[in-house]
Amino acid sequence: MRLRTSHTSRRSRRLIGLVAGAVAVLSLAACTGSAQDAQEDDEGPAPAAAAGSNDEEGDTVTIGFSAPAADHGWMAAITNNVRDLEGDYPDLDLQIAEGTNDVNLQISQVETFINDEVDAIVLLPFDGAAMTPIALEAMAAGIPVINVDREFDDPNAARVTVLGDNYGMGVSAGQYMCQELGDNPDAVIAEIAGIDSLPLTQDRSQGFADALAECGLDVSNRVAAEFTVESGEEAAANLLQAAPQIDAIWNHDDDQGVGVLAAIENAGRDEFFMVGGAGSKQAMEEIQSGDGVLRATVIYPSTQGADGVKLARLLVQQKAMSDLVEVEVPRLVQLYAPVVTADNVADFLDSAFES
């Protein structure tokens, strides 16, 4: 009995040693991990060929980048495009924080950047309003903040804001529908939105509704998903149950669109056509093949994060955007939202993100 006891304690001491070893190994992995990451990506488009003196090497710029969890392809493409910049610009020291949907943790990440006194922070907040206080703190500490995609609710919280054109996206989708259905005043139009609590979703819906109103149409059914495949499948399944006859669907996002198309196939419905959003590779290939319900999509660039980082670098190195006459980096950059149909899909396929 007693011998067994000392044997047990030796075993548990070994276990403690194992734990220590495991933690040590994991932390060593932490040192080597970031080197591997840079080599692993082939996803995301290669950045357009850089030109001009702005790309000449300048002083080293330390930029802290934080984005939400990459639970859908568009968000993953944002972070991958940012990582790709590391190879192009040797004067760039990128600190990429882990993707998280927990605002508490994302605030903590920005706090860490402030403590480290980085030269600039590029932030795609999970929720713009929730991250505004910490962004204000960063600006007050003298660190310029570049706000990407999901806007803060205070103009003083960021030096530069890089957005897609959410209202314009809705308008483009609405105008396309007007083109196709304008002569049918009773057309049943459904909308599958993204995360409803985000102002950008509200903007897209507003643009859509306004454009439809111009030709006398309106949205008959609206559901909301969360940009993820599962939520898209769920929302679409509910929608198809609720509306036995649909003429057209606008789905805000092609990532959740994978789930939406799956639900449509499962239900065996095809009396309508669908317009997507964001512009994923899968969606464009569907449009090209022409045998599904997906007929068009509206681009919402996944390059915004990388654009933000490039602008941050210009800001810190005190350079200007070379194609403009103005010497200061712009306050707001809003990227364009073109409509992609079978006619022009070949032009956009190369720069599309993987879902």
Place this chain on the structure above:
Amino acid sequence: MTEHRTNADTSAVENPVAPSPGSVAVERAAAADADRQSRSQSIMSGSVGRNLGLVVALVLICAAGVITTGDRFASVDNVLTILRLASTIGVVSIGMTFVITGGGFDLSVGAILALSSVWATTFATQNMAEDTHWLIMVFAALAVGAACGVVNGVLIAYGKVVPFITTLAMLAAARGLAEIISERRTQIVSVDGFRDAFSSDVLGVPLLVIIFLLVAAAGWVLLNRTTFGRRTLAVGGNPEAARLAGINVNRHTVMLYVLVGLCCGLAALMLVSRTTTGSATHGLYYELDAIAAVVIGGTLLSGGRGTIVGTVFGVLIFATLSNVFTLNNQDTSTQAVAKGLIIVVAVLLQQRLARRATAT
């Protein structure tokens, strides 16, 4: 000589074969060794031993942080960052410790937090607060938390519905209600008094951290030095015996769930002040983090034994781990694996220590 014969006698009882001098020497050595073992065992199975493992783990993670990032980790600012990160989930975990010690379980803490944050920041509440005092918002959050706790407690104690199912239902219902009330929008805090009050520092330490430390201290006193705490341990250890001993088990259970509900309400206020928003998306998966912290802290999932100090260590371990990963630019996946490993190893170690403590 006498000792030798005693040993020989006992060994004769256990083992009829007459011991040779060599084996006797081995036995004496084993006896001495066992004496030493039992002495260190009594230390190890005491509170020092239980928490020693946690302290070692925390020190290891801090060491990893210092090794990989030097004084970026070891600065006062970074320590405050870790504490701020730990504060909100810490308050929830303290409440969860009580529930788990009492033999229960609460999966709905994150959802209750979201509902509290939404209710405290609705247009109506904020209007009322503008007219009177920002304490209205505090009251709203705490009241909502307590109300959800009452519902949980009554269903579990009097309705005899298993805690897992009850709190699972509350998880879904509370978040759904939060989405309905907020209309799935983020609600922004416009009452300046509230923002100013909660974002102040006390002697350079953020108010959020002070609140966490106060709640932890109060929790420790409540669990270890009051009859409420004794009753909680009794109810968790053996509810039938507790009932026979005269404790109103049902009422006590309800009080435990109200307590964790209040903690959720308080945590909601802390999160609202940190983000100046109330939202139905706050507190996602907080229940898992809270349970993980409580479990690795040494509180038994089956109830009957609880430790606030352990929970605080558990919360700090996860927060520090998160911070070290952030400083090293690691992604969520690696950290999630590490978290899982830590939980499993911690529970295995605890079970081993518990088995040894009961074996002797």
